[in-house]
Structure formats: C-alpha cells, structure tokens
Amino acid sequence: MTGRAPSRPRPAGLLSSGRPEPLPGRPTLTTPPRLQHEAIADLQRQHLAGQPWLGLGGLLLAAAVFFALALGTGSTTTSLLILGPISTFALPAVAMVAFWWNDWPGSRLTTPWTGLVDTALVAAASVVLTIAGQAIVERSDVQAVFEASPGPGVPATFPATLALAGAAFTAMLQLSLVCERWPLAGIGRLRSGLAALALSWAVGTGAYFLFVNLDAVPAAERAAAGLRNPGGPIAAPDFGSALIAVGVWQAVLFIALRGWPVNAITRRSPRLLAGNALVLGLGALTYTAFRNLAHWQPDAISAVCGCVISAALIVAMLFEGWPAARLPPAPGRAITLTLTALAALALNRALAAYAASVHWTRATPDNWITTAALSFIGAGIILHVGIGLRWPFTQKANRHP
Numbered sequence: 176m177t178g179r180a181p182s183r184p185r186p187a188g189l190l191s192s193g194r195p196e197p198l199p200g201r202p203t204l205t206t207p208p209r210l211q212h213e214a215i216a217d218l219q220r221q222h223l224a225g226q227p228w229l230g231l232g233g234l235l236l237a238a239a240v241f242f243a244l245a246l247g248t249g250s251t252t253t254s255l256l257i258l259g260p261i262s263t264f265a266l267p268a269v270a271m272v273a274f275w276w277n278d279w280p281g282s283r284l285t286t287p288w289t290g291l292v293d294t295a296l297v298a299a300a301s302v303v304l305t306i307a308g309q310a311i312v313e314r315s316d317v318q319a320v321f322e323a324s325p326g327p328g329v330p331a332t333f334p335a336t337l338a339l340a341g342a343a344f345t346a347m348l349q350l351s352l353v354c355e356r357w358p359l360a361g362i363g364r365l366r367s368g369l370a371a372l373a374l375s376w377a378v379g380t381g382a383y384f385l386f387v388n389l390d391a392v393p394a395a396e397r398a399a400a401g402l403r404n405p406g407g408p409i410a411a412p413d414f415g416s417a418l419i420a421v422g423v424w425q426a427v428l429f430i431a432l433r434g435w436p437v438n439a440i441t442r443r444s445p446r447l448l449a450g451n452a453l454v455l456g457l458g459a460l461t462y463t464a465f466r467n468l469a470h471w472q473p474d475a476i477s478a479v480c481g482c483v484i485s486a487a488l489i490v491a492m493l494f495e496g497w498p499a500a501r502l503p504p505a506p507g508r509a510i511t512l513t514l515t516a517l518a519a520l521a522l523n524r525a526l527a528a529y530a531a532s533v534h535w536t537r538a539t540p541d542n543w544i545t546t547a548a549l550s551f552i553g554a555g556i557i558l559h560v561g562i563g564l565r566w567p568f569t570q571k572a573n574r575h576p
Contacts, residue, residue: 223495225569230494232568233559237493240555245547251533253323255543260332261320262550263340264308265301267347267375269554272297273561274351275360275368290563297558308336308343311380314401324537328399334542335402338387338411341418342379348422350375352429353450357443387414412473413466419480419545420465421458426487428454431511433491435504474541479523481548486518488556522548 244262248254272278272293280292305320312335319325320332350356350371359367359374386407389397397404409417428434429450437453440446461480465471471479490496490511499510526547530540559565 223497223500226494226497229565229568230489230497233493233556233565234489236559236563237552237555240558241547241551244551244554248323251543252535252538255538255546256323256331256333257321259546259550260308260336260340261301261305262554263337263344263546264304265297265554266340266344266550267372268297268300268304269557269562270344270347270351271368271372273557275356275371276364278562278564279364287563287566290558290566293562294558297562305332305336305340308332308339312336312339312383312403330400330402333538334411335400338415338418339379339383341415342382343376344379345418345421345425346375346378346382347371348425349451349454352425352434353454354447355443357447383414387411410473412477416466416473416476416480417458417462419477419484419549420462421454422549423461423480423483424454424457426484427512427515431487431491431496431515432508433496435508472541474539474545478527478541478544478548479519481545482523482526483515483519485548485552485556486515486522488553489518489522490514492556492560522552 244258245251245254247258278289278293280296302320306315306317309315309320309330309332313330316325316330319329322329322331325331350359356367356371359370361367362370384405384407386409387405388407388409389402389404389411391410391412392402392404396402407414428437434450437446437450440449462476465476465479466473496507496511499507499514501507502510523544526544527540530543533540533543535543
C-alpha cells in the first residue's frame with residue numbers, strides 16, 4: 176500500500192476534463208441520436224437542458240467575434256477589405272479542427288485553453304491559406320494581404336480571392352457533412368483532417384479554373400495585378416453566389432435538420448449519393464430561381480443566402496434546435512425551419528440597415544452583408560460551439576466531479 180487515494184471513476188466516454196473522448200467513428204452532426212455514443216448523447220442532453228441560456232450566452236461571444244472582425248482594422252470598410260478574405264479562408268481550417276480533429280491540439284488541454292489554442296492555430300492557418308489563395312489567383316504579394324488599398328497594379332485579395340475561398344469551404348462542408356467524412360475518416364483523426372483540407376482545396380481550385388471567368392475586369396487591370404483569367408463560362412460573382420446557394424442547403428439539411436430526410440436511408444452508398452444530389456440540385460435550383468426568375472443580382476443572392484446559413488447555425492448550433500428539439504420529429508422540423516427563416520430575415524434586415532449607413536467605394540452593401548453573415552458571424556459560432564465547447568457557459572456541466 177502506498178497510501179495513495181484511489182482515483183475516482185469517471186463516466187465512460189469522457190476525459191478527465193469532462194470532454195468527450197476522441198472515440199473511433201465519433202458521430203457527425205447528421206448521426207441520428209439512436210446511433211450516437213452514450214457519453215456524447217448525454218452531453219448533448221445536458222446542453223439542451225441548459226437552453227435557451229446557453230444559446231444566449233453563445234450569442235454574446237459570437238457577437239464579440241463579429242465586432243472584432245467587422246471593426247478589427249478600425250473601420251467597417253477596411254475590415255471588409257483586409258479581414259474579409261482572411262476570415263473566409265479561415266473557414267475550411269475552422270471546419271477541419273471542429274469536425275475532423277475533434278478540437279485537437281486544444282483537446283489535450285482544459286478549457287479555456289482548448290478554444291484559445293485552437294483559435295490561435297486557425298488564425299495562423301487563415302493567413303497562410305490567404306497567401307496561398309492569392310498566389311493561385313493572382314501575383315503573390317504578402318504585404319498586400321494586409322493592406323486595404325495597396326495601390327495601382329498591386330494584387331488586392333478583395334474581391335479577387337473570394338471565389339476560390341468560397342469554393343474550398345463549400346467543398347469542405349460537402350466532405351464533412353454531406354459525405355459524412357467518408358472515406359477519409361478511416362485514415363485517422365489528424366491525417367483525415369489534413370487530407371480533407373487538401374482535397375477541398377484541390378476541388379475548389381479545380382472548380383475555380385474550370386468554371387470562372389474574369390472577363391468583367393479590364394485586361395489592363397488584370398495584367399497589372401497579375402490576375403489570372405481562367406476563361407470559364409461563369410462570371411466570378413455568379414460562381415460565388417451559386418456556391419452560397421449550395422451552402423444554404425448544406426446548412427439547412429445537414430445542420431438545421433441533422434441530415435433529414437436522407438439519414439433515413441440505412442445503406443451508406445445510396446445515402447451519400449442522395450445527399451449529394453439533393454444538396455447540389457437544390458442549390459442549383461435556388462440560384463437559378465433567384466437569378467433567372469426573380470432577376471436578382473449575384474451580390475443580392477449571396478447576401479440573402481449568407482444570412483440563411485448563419486441563421487441555421489444560430490438555431491441549430493447555438494440553441495441546439497431549442498425548442499423544436501423537445502417536440503416530436505415532424506413538428507420539430509417545421510418549427511426549426513420557421514425559426515431559421517425568421518432569424519435569417521431579422522439578420523438580413525439588421526445587417527442591411529447598418530450597411531446602408533456606410534460609405535462604400537470598392538465594395539457594396541451586399542458584399543459586406545455576405546461576408547459579415549458567413550465569415551464574421553459564422554466563424555464566431557463554430558469557434559464557440561465546435562471548438563471552444565461553449566466555454567464559459569458549460570464550465571460547470573463539463574467539469575468532472
């Protein structure tokens with residue numbers, strides 16, 4: 176006998192910090208509750224029991240991230256030009272840490288260091304990815320990445336790199352949510368995340384050079400900035416708005432509705448085929464309806480669709496579907512969709528009211544609404560819920576006794 180007190184047992188599936196263990200085959204957002212690991216399902220029930228206060232607390236932290244990004248350089252316009260591209264390029268890295276790495280390397284630490292370490296990693300990755308995106312789209316100039324007005328002939332990242340950034344993030348969400356991380360999840364947590372990031376960039380870059388054209392930019396300006404014109408059939412703004420329309424259905428079906436209706440298909444192959452076809456098909460129909468039937472401009476489509484995506488994150492991630500999650504499935508889904516629509520409308524009107532008060536030169540109000548909703552608000556929500564683990568609002572619930 177050493178006189179050492181025996182360690183107290185901890186619930187199965189939890190680390191000593193109270194976090195879910197990085198279990199093999201950890202469920203995705205679309206995993207039905209009946210198939211989730213008991214410890215993770217129990218943690219979700221604890222979070223739901225704490226709603227709506229957990230969601231309201233998360234709104235405060237998400238708002239802090241939003242204002243830090245929206246006004247981080249001292250003004251709304253310069254923040255859009257500098258931090259807009261950087262925060263958009265950050266989104267695939269955020270998804271990698273939250274959905275693939277299960278918060279590694281911060282998962283080795285206790286809160287709040289978990290979120291702080293992972294956020295620092297994402298911030299560093301966002302700068303690297305922005306510089307890489309600039310090198311792909313135009314002439315590389317690292318200093319210009321951090322300048323709002325780099326001057327004539329200097330390659331600016333806004334808006335030139337946004338189409339590539341959006342393509343990479345759309346591909347990352349398709350791999351993470353719609354494809355359920357298959358088949359990359361089988362090669363291990365860290366390698367699968369890096370492989371997903373690399374594959375999403377490869378798909379996004381390929382789509383950019385295959386489909387996009389920059390014919391609207393005068394040839395002299397393209398030559399001065401080293402801007403490469405892929406010569407594809409779709410103008411860059413239309414390409415970007417079509418991607419965001421696809422993102423609407425990624426968010427609505429696979430975040431707000433947790434994979435319904437395709438998660439009712441038990442066999443993986445037909446389920447993945449159905450999910451991809453549904454998201455891409457509905458995205459194409461949405462873009463076509465807005466562009467050709469309603470005759471909306473690409474910037475307006477992007478602004479509205481971006482607000483819907485952020486609204487889905489607010490309803491389904493911050494509030495975990497409360498109060499719809501307490502109801503039977505059918506009425507619960509109806510209420511979730513209704514709340515998402517109302518939140519999107521309120522968000523769009525609030526952002527539009529502010530954007531109308533700003534004097535814009537190199538951007539439009541709709542450009543800012545899109546970036547504010549997707550990159551500034553969306554990044555804050557995923558950082559708080561998926562990476563920061565709702566700290567400090569679940570500190571007591573997650574603390575091991």
